[in-house]
Amino acid sequence: MVEGIKVLHCADLHLGSELTGAPGSAAQRKQELLGTFRRITNICRDEGVDLLLIAGDMFEGANVDDATVQSVKEYLKNMGSTVAAIAPGNHDYVSIDSPFAGNNWPENVIIFRSDLAKVEFPERGFAVCGAGFTCTYQRESLLEDAGGLMLDSSLINICVLHGDLGPNGAISDYNLVTEAQLAASGFSYVALGHIHKRTAILRTGPCSYSYPGCPDGRGFDELGEKGVYIGTVSKNTARLEFRPVCSRMFLSEAIDISGLNSEGEIVRLVLAELQTRYGSDFGRHYYKLQLTGSIDETFVLPLATIREVLSESLYFVKIADHTHIEVDYEELAKESSLRGIFVRKMLERIAAADRAEHAGRRSQLPIVALDTSGPAADNSERDGVRQITETDKLKRALELGIMSFDGEVKLDEY
Amino acid sequence: MNIEKIYIDSFGKFERFELDLGSDFNVIYGNNEDGKSTLMAFVRMMFYGDTSRSRNNIREKLRELYRPWHSDRMGGSIRFCADGARYQLDRNFGKTNSSDKIKITNLDTGADIPLMRNQEPGQIFFDLGLEAFEKSVFIGQNGSLISGTGKDDEIMQRLLNLVTTGEENTSYKKVADKLDAARQKLQGKQKAKGLLPESHSKLAQLRTERDQALQNEQAKANAQFEIERMREQQLELSGKRDVFRSRLKLLAVDKEQQELEKAIKRRKELDQKTDELLKLKRELERPDIVLDDSFIVAAEQKINEYNQLINNLEETEVQQQEQQKKLEELQSAAIREIPEGRTETLRQLEKDIAQTERERNALSDEIDKLQELSNLEQEHAELTSSLETGKTALAEIKEATEFASEKYEKLKQERQDHLNAQKGLKNEIEEAQRLNRQAELELNNAQNKLKSVSDQFNLRISMAEQQLEKARQPQVYQEDIPACREIKKPLVAAGIAIALLSLILGIIVDPFLFLLIIAAAIILVFSVRKVPARTITRQSTDPRAVEQAEKQLQQEQFIFNQDKTSAEQELEAVHVKNQEAAAQEETLRKQAAELDEILAKAEQQLESADSDYDEKKAQLAKLQADFEALEKQIEGKKASIADKRGPIIEKRAADDFETDVLISENQKQLAELNQKYNQMAQSLATGLADFDVQTLEEIYQLEKLWNSHKLQLEAAAKSAGESAEKIAELKQKLTGKKQELLDFVSSYKTAESVDHVLVLLDELEHKIARINNLNAEIIGYQSSFKDTENKAIPELEAQLQQVSQLLNELKASSGPTASNETSELVEPGDTIEPGASSEPVDLNTLEQRISDLEVQINELGGRIAGSEGSIREKYRKLRNVSQIDNEIEQMEEKIEKISTDLDVLGIAAKAMEEAFEEVQRSFGPLVNTRTAAIFKELTQGKYSNVAVSRDFSITFENSSDRSLREWGYLSSGTIDQAYLALRLAITELVTNGKEALPLLLDDIFTLYDDTRAAEGMRFISEYHQNGDKAQQVLLFTCHSRIADMGAKLGANSIILARDVDYDDA
Known part of the structure; x- marks a missing residue:
């Protein structure tokens, strides 16, 4: 009986996606995503990984081009002794035109094409189970049949699955997986996919599980460093670590340019700041910069020029002007002018709304972690998306109102 | 502007009063009735006169109120400097402004400044109308008395009107437009589609696309199900085909065995034929000639030539006999001879x-x-x-x-x-006609003239007669009689009579009767009656008029007779x-x-x-x-x-x-x-x-007949000789040919006669034919052998033995189920012999079956491939539901963000609108700001903010706690401060950008306590020096504490003495 096996857990690669909404060169980005996958398979080969777990949405869809599929097959084939287990997800569900439809996959690749199934490797001391989506919406939980697998308790049993982690009784279009199911499943590790933001290595009962997130971002809704989980899974533990593999990062950065009043100064500050934050090769990332702070009333921010100059050093950059002219609203409210009265009225409303919200917050129960309100086809990276309160709206209304006195009313890009 | 000196010739209580004023803060102190208000009124009336017409309130009729006490004259002069020049204004007040005598002299140039009709000096130098003047720089006690009662609302209202909110309007419009532009960008306006409708539209498109993608997914699932079904079918058919193939192999081995047996048999037959052929060939073998078909053909050729010669001989002999016979007939024919040259x-x-x-x-x-x-x-x-x-x-x-x-x-x-x-x-004739017509015309004229003369004179005579008649009638006319005294003669007579009678009777009868004289006198009195002016109607006939009319008539008749005669003569002549x-x-x-x-x-x-x-x-x-x-x-x-x-x-x-x-x-x-x-x-x-003929033609015929007969005779004799020669020649050739034939055939066998030759040749021909047949049969046998059979008999027999063994093995391996399987292979359409149902189906049928199955399997394969291919092609470029769901999610987020921004813009716009309404309700920000600033100073920072609304209520913000207070809750002193601040603010605004005007303040600190009054005085003293425009202040007060304060603050103090006779002074 082996102590543990080495696994690499990745998900949601979305290979072949055209990235029409992504900035920069879509074709290049597509190749970069494929390159990231190649790096993953190289790690498997070079580091003697026993089991590569791909937890769904490996492909963007059935419409992925043949060249990409062919490359994927080659990379998988060249992994040496690594076994790859693929559980198709809602994007690449098994269908007649799916890349998984054919039988010409390398021998070391296991594709779970429908209900929960098991493949044992007794000589290597593990068994891998999994299930695949056969349509977009998998409303019946695939893990429900785990009991029927008759797992061999002498082996390290690992499961790979695409699905939506949620509480008991929740409803999900994407294969609801509950902690209760996981705890009772008998698996040492369940490799999940679907959520693009990685979780920690979680544990329920004897079962460890996690979402590694996507290994490479595809837009500014997938921010930060992306990668895979790699490590050892033994009968009772899963010692996995995050390993970045992304080619580039999507980064949204706020940079305070208070007091600066020339394009050169701003560019220098931005580059210095980004270098501090992301090291010497900071230039390769995608940046969405918000220039913040207060600037001189007379200084018109030359956004286009700044963007142009920054583009020389950064792979991709877009800039939003979130600067403001230093305004003491309390003082402004004393003015017996239209502006003063407007500010006073807005401050009154903000104060009232703030009081109401404080009162409301005290009386409300904590918000449930999982938002099951609408379809989230993937990448549900909803952390940090705070509900906009009435106070927020009023503050924004105050800003826009003041903007209307000074110049154009600038709205954010949508 | 500065007022330097006031000189009152006569105004109110003042007579020949002079007052020199400082250029900055002047405090003019006097008790009540000392003339403070009079002085202020003088200044006001000097610059603006007075047009008040109130009948009831004498206080409102300044001309009446300030009518001089000691003089009929009313007037004075004011010296002042304005815009860098010095002026003197003289004014003698009449009953109205228009009757006032006004003179303005530029003291620097001596020139008079002309005034336009109805123009007042104040309008020129203060640049304010009277009302504006009173609402701003002229702060009477009224101003300071504005209190919580709101009595002076009307004045305040007028003040308000001085300050418009034009700037604020503009500012609001710009701001509102910008906010609106931002909203329009989001939600669109009219034709321009905003981001939100666009996004909604895109979202709807995406949802439609998603629905389609779901349908596609279902269609793909259906297609997949169908393909699976076909695959199963294909698998089933493949199984069947494999069974057929094994059966086919069994049959093939069986067939091979049979063929091998046949091959061995054929090989043996071939050997027999080969032996026979060799024997025949040896029999016909000759050293010098080949006895084959060509030999027979050559011999037959020779026989034919021999026979041909015999035939020719026979024909020639028959010919010769016929020619002999014809010669004899010609010789015996009777033909008349025609001598030559006759014809x-x-x-x-x-x-x-x-x-x-x-x-x-x-x-x-x-x-x-x-x-x-x-x-x-x-x-x-x-x-x-x-x-x-x-x-x-x-x-x-x-x-x-x-x-x-x-x-x-x-x-x-x-x-x-x-x-x-x-x-x-x-x-x-035309001329005569014209003359005739003219004559007729003249005749007509003459007749008409005559008639006209008659008519005219008849009328005139008739008129003359009427005139005469009229003259003969009496004329009625009116006569005006003027008023007169008419004496009624009868009464006079009666009176006289009675008088006389009285006298008589008095004398005669009784003196008492003299009393009748009284009656007479009365009658006489009544006899003279007063007749008024009247018109009376009278009638009379005028004999002169009658005479004149008669004369006229006669004259008319005479003229008529003359004219008539003349006209009649004329008529006659014309006729x-x-x-x-x-x-x-x-x-x-x-x-x-x-x-x-x-x-x-x-x-x-x-x-x-x-x-x-x-x-x-x-x-x-x-x-x-x-x-x-x-x-x-x-x-x-x-x-x-x-x-x-x-x-x-x-x-x-x-x-x-x-x-x-x-x-x-x-x-x-x-x-x-x-x-x-x-x-x-x-x-x-x-x-x-x-020649016994009729025509020359007949002789020609006879001649032709004779010539022809002669030629025939000659020809017949010649032919008979030639035939005899030919017969002899043919007999000789025939003998030679026979010998040649016998010699030729002797190569095979010796012949004795031509008939014998024929028998020998027939025999030879049979032998050659047999050789040929044997050759063909041998070739046939040889070609019928397959490659595997093209071996010697022992080898073939060994092969047969192997095949038989294999067959036995196959039969053994297929075992007893073989027949069952075979029966399965029998298709419903197959023809099966009775009693042979368990017999194996023949090879061809099996091959056909397998071929059919292959076709079906391939067809299914094709359909599967086609279906898969078409589905892949059909959906190759389409996005799947999840991809679209992602985009929908992004679009929804975008819409939410836009909607939030729209809400935010709406909130901002609403607040802005409310702020603007508040601005409109108040005196306007400028007034508020300045009032607040002045008020803050006046209250030494106690109140930092005021808002003056249009209903004149002032809201105060307490600096210490930022609480807002309505004016009603404050002391009247504070309210006065606030309103003073407001008045000063308005004054500033009214004179904004112009030369500072003198402030005339009439005891504005009356209601202030000492502290507050001191603050006020300090403020005023500082206020007039504020900014770059020094302002003259004339503060009139009846409070000595104010005067003292003024003195302490360095003001120019002027004390008005009580009851001083200025005239004397």
Whole structure:
């Protein structure tokens, strides 16, 4: 009986996606995503990984081009002794035109094409189970049949699955997986996919599980460093670590340019700041910069020029002007002018709304972690998306109102 | 602007009062009634006069209020400097502004400043109207008394109006427009589609696309199900095919065994045939010749030649016999002989006869032609004669035509003369008619005149008679009688009578009766009556008028008679003239009628002459035409004659011949020829009679018959000789040919006769045919062997043994189920022999089955591949549901963000609108700001903010706790401070940008406590120095503490003495 096996857990690669909404060169980005996958398979080969777990949405869809599929097959084939287990997800569900439809996959690749199934490797001391989506919406939980697998308790049993982690009784279009199911499943590790933001290595009962997130971002809704989980899974533990593999990062950065009043100064500050934050090769990332702070009333921010100059050093950059002219609203409210009265009225409303919200917050129960309100086809990276309160709206209304006195009313890009 | 000096000549209580003022803060102190208000009123009236008309409130009628106490005059002067120049304003007050005497002198230049009608000096120098002046720089006690009661609302309202909120309006519009523009960008406006509608539209598209993607997914699932079903079918068919294949193999081995057995048998037969062939070949083998089909053909050729010779000999012998027989028949035939040359003589004679005949005919023709020529010449002569006659007739008719023409012209001239005469006469008649009409007109006029004269005079006479009648009637007229005293004579008489009677009776009767005199006196009094002015109507006849009318009548009648006689004479004269004119016209008309008759005759004659002329012209034309035709005919004849004569001339070589002479010559020649012809005909007839024939043709026939017979005899004799020679030659050839044949056949076997040769050849032919058959059979056997069979018999037998063994093995391996499987292979359509149901299906059927199955399997494979391919192709470029869901999610987030921004913009716009409404409700930000600033200073920072609304309420913000307070909760002193601040603020705003105007303050700190008053004074003293424009302040007060404060603050203090007689001073 082996102590543990080495696994690499990745998900949601979305290979072949055209990235029409992504900035920069879509074709290049597509190749970069494929390159990231190649790096993953190289790690498997070079580091003697026993089991590569791909937890769904490996492909963007059935419409992925043949060249990409062919490359994927080659990379998988060249992994040496690594076994790859693929559980198709809602994007690449098994269908007649799916890349998984054919039988010409390398021998070391296991594709779970429908209900929960098991493949044992007794000589290597593990068994891998999994299930695949056969349509977009998998409303019946695939893990429900785990009991029927008759797992061999002498082996390290690992499961790979695409699905939506949620509480008991929740409803999900994407294969609801509950902690209760996981705890009772008998698996040492369940490799999940679907959520693009990685979780920690979680544990329920004897079962460890996690979402590694996507290994490479595809837009500014997938921010930060992306990668895979790699490590050892033994009968009772899963010692996995995050390993970045992304080619580039999507980064949204706020940079305070208070007091600066020339394009050169701003560019220098931005580059210095980004270098501090992301090291010497900071230039390769995608940046969405918000220039913040207060600037001189007379200084018109030359956004286009700044963007142009920054583009020389950064792979991709877009800039939003979130600067403001230093305004003491309390003082402004004393003015017996239209502006003063407007500010006073807005401050009154903000104060009232703030009081109401404080009162409301005290009386409300904590918000449930999982938002099951609408379809989230993937990448549900909803952390940090705070509900906009009435106070927020009023503050924004105050800003826009003041903007209307000074110049154009600038709205954010949508 | 600074007021330097006030001089009051006479105004209110002041007489010849002078007041010099400092250029900055002046505190003018005096007790009540000392004239503070009077001084302020003086300044106000000097600059603006007074137009108040209140009847009831004397305080509002300043002219009345400040009427001088000691003088009738009212006026004074003010010296001031403005805009860098010094001026003096003199004003003597009349009853109204317009009657005031105003003089403004520029003291620097001495020039007078003219005023326009109704213009007041204040309007020039303060640049304010009276109301504005009173609402700003002129702060009376009224101003300071504005209190919580709100009594002075009206003034405040007017003040308010001074300050507009124009700037704020503009500012609001800009701001609102910007917010609105941002909203429009999001939600669109009219045609321009905003981001939100666009996003909604895209979202709807995405949802539609998603629905379609779901349908596609379902369609793919269905297709997949169908493909799976086909795969299963394909698998089933493949199984069936495999069973068929194993059965096929069994049958193939069985077949191979059978074929091997057959092959061994065939191999043995082949060996037999080969032996026989060798034997036959050896039998026919010769050293020098090959006995094959060509040998037989050559021998047969020779036999044919021999037979041909025999046939020729027989034919020639038959021919020779027939020729002999024909010769004999010809020799015995009876054919008459025709001597040579006889027929030639007859033929020459016949030719001569024919020649003579032709000559005779030619001569006859010539005679005919000459006859025709003779006729033509005669016709020509006749036509020439006719032409001559025609010429004469033509000359005659020409003459007649000319005569007719002349006659016509003459008549035409005559008619024209008549027409002219008629025209002249017509004019005369018209003239006579005109005269006649004129005479009638004159007659009418004369009659009318007579009638008119009669009518006129009748009228005039009638009028004169009426006049007379009128004159004879009495005239009624009005007479105005002026007022007078009328004496009633009877009463006077009566009065006198009674008086007399009284006197008489008094004397006589009783003196008492003198009293009657009183009665008389009374009557006399009443006899004189007062008659008023009146008009009375009177009547009278004027005899002068009657006389005048009678005279007039007579005169009218006399004139009428004169005029009437004159008119009647005139009428008579005109009547005579009229009759004469009628007679003249009648005469002329008769003449005209006669002329018409003459003209009618002339017309008839002219017409007759015209028709005659036309007829002659027609005749002439016809004759000319005939003449020309005749000439043409003659020409024709001439040509014909020339044509006829031409050949004759040519023939005779002389053109002078007489036709008739020539005819007689020719007729003579013709008679000679006839004679010659008859002689020759006689000779021919004699020749024909010699041969008993009628015609020369018959002799020719006889001659031909004789010649032919002679030729036949010669030919028959020759043919008979030739045939005899040929028979001898053929007999010799035949002998040679027979020997040659016998020699040739002897290569095979020796023959004794030609018949024997035939027997031998037949035998040889059979042997050769057998060899050929054997050869073909051997080749057939050899080709029937497969490669595997092309072996020696022992090898084949060994192979057979192996196959038999394999078959046994296969049968053993398929075991007892084989037959069952076979039965499964039998398809419903197969024909199965009775009792052979368990027999294996034959090889071909099995192969066919397998082939069919292969087709079906391939077809299914094709369908599966096609279906998969088409699905892949169909959905290759389509996005799946999850991809679209992602985009929908992004779009929803975008919409939410846009909606939030729209909400936010809405909130901002609403708050802005409310702020603007508040601005509109207040005095406006400028007033508020400045008021607040002044108020803050006045209250030493206690209140930092005020808002003055249009209902004059002021809201205060307490600096310490930022609490807002309504003015009603504050002390009246604070309220006064606030309103002072407001007034000062308004003053600033009103004079904004101009020269500072003097502030006239009338005891504004009355209600202030000492502290607050001190603060106020300090403020005022500082306030006037504020900024770059020093402002003159005139503070009037009746409070000594204020005056003291002013003094302490360095103000120019002026004390007005109580009850000082300024006049004396």
